[in-house]
Amino acid sequence: MHELGIVFYIADKVEKVAAENNVSQIKSVTMEIGEVSTVIPEYLVDCWNWKAAKSDLLKGCELKVDLVPAVTFCEDCQQTYETVKYGKTCPNCGSGNTYLVQGDEHNIKEIEVLDENMQPGEKREEYIERDSSIETGAYMPMGDTEDIRED
Numbered sequence: 001m002h003e004l005g006i007v008f009y010i011a012d013k014v015e016k017v018a019a020e021n022n023v024s025q026i027k028s029v030t031m032e033i034g035e036v037s038t039v040i041p042e043y044l045v046d047c048w049n050w051k052a053a054k055s056d057l058l059k060g061c062e063l064k065v066d067l068v069p070a071v072t073f074c075e076d077c078q079q080t081y082e083t084v085k086y087g088k089t090c091p092n093c094g095s096g097n098t099y100l101v102q103g104d105e106h107n108i109k110e111i112e113v114l115d116e117n118m119q120p121g122e123k124r125e126e127y128i129e130r131d132s133s134i135e136t137g138a139y140m141p142m143g144d145t146e147d148i149r150e151d
């Protein structure tokens with residue numbers, strides 16, 4: 001289950017960010033999930049809820065998913081088109097000389113924390129990280145989830 005590996009990676013990453021920033025509670029994490037990525041958002045959220053419930057830091061933390069539409073670029077006519085609708089064949093010129101430009105990502109987009117240094121009753125939300133360059137998939141290939149299971 002690919003999603004479980006990703007969830008472990010996100011939890012790990014969020015815990016590190018929280019420690020670095022002296023944060024004791026995370027409100028939500030937003031993931032960018034490509035339309036043609038192998039990640040199924042519903043499974044991801046299910047896995048996340050299971051994992052988050054076991055952690056003080058992540059308890060009640062919501063995993064949000066931003067879907068990224070898949071776009072393919074045609075090298076022959078230099079145009080982009082919807083990947084899901086047309087696949088690998090360019091609808092403009094019929095060429096198969098195409099590649100995906102976006103839509104297979106699964107990145108952490110945002111980590112939202114509750115700032116407990118504020119006055120009681122004045123809690124505000126704050127974004128402490130915005131880094132779309134984090135590629136979760138590369139670290140956790142499918143099949144490796146058995147080894148990292150905690151219990």
Ligand SMILES: [Zn+2]
Binds near residue numbers: 078079091
């Ligand atoms: Zn074309």
